[in-house]
Amino acid sequence: MSAPVDSENNPPPPAGSPVIPVKALKLIERNLSDDDPPVHLTIQSGNAVLMRTESAVIYSRLVEGRFPRYQDVFPTNVEVKIPLEVGTLRKAVEQASIVTSEESRGVDFQFGSGLLRLISQSADVGSSHVELPIAYDGKTVEITFDPRYLIDALKTLDDSTAITAELIDAKNAAVFKTDDHYTYVVMPLTRERG
Numbered sequence: 001m002s003a004p005v006d007s008e009n010n011p012p013p014p015a016g017s018p019v020i021p022v023k024a025l026k027l028i029e030r031n032l033s034d035d036d037p038p039v040h041l042t043i044q045s046g047n048a049v050l051m052r053t054e055s056a057v058i059y060s061r062l063v064e065g066r067f068p069r070y071q072d073v074f075p076t077n078v079e080v081k082i083p084l085e086v087g088t089l090r091k092a093v094e095q096a097s098i099v100t101s102e103e104s105r106g107v108d109f110q111f112g113s114g115l116l117r118l119i120s121q122s123a124d125v126g127s128s129h130v131e132l133p134i135a136y137d138g139k140t141v142e143i144t145f146d147p148r149y150l151i152d153a154l155k156t157l158d159d160s161t162a163i164t165a166e167l168i169d170a171k172n173a174a175v176f177k178t179d180d181h182y183t184y185v186v187m188p189l190t191r192e193r194g
Contacts, residue, residue, distance in 0.1 A: 024060035087159025
């Protein structure tokens, strides 16, 4: 996600891309509200983050190490763009994922003309077949996802939000984008097809 910021005192930009630990991000998130005045965020000496709101001050060490540029994971040329609604997609993915297990985590997504089919099966539990009408009229794209990762992305958004799936094929990353610059990449699972 990207958002505009105002810089105070023209500080030098932090070296590299600071990585804030997940626990600290969750604590920061719990202390934010849409009604709050601006949040003050400082990267200190490249090894810590300090965030101040009206009601809290949060300090955390940054994750150490060298990380690849996350932007390089996003595909530059997509073949298919499919408009979807977050709530209906999330519910369909949750329904299809009910029968997944540790051994068979994947849900097959078949994006076809006017219809998205979600198919999953597990030897222990059974099978699931969910259909969702979509506004798409193009080539069929089949891709397998671990539904947990997609649900994680969708549950952070309002159900009425429009989201666009940008797909290439079953071997390349899929990107899900909203109009307000929320971008989420999901790597497909490889599956033996018989």
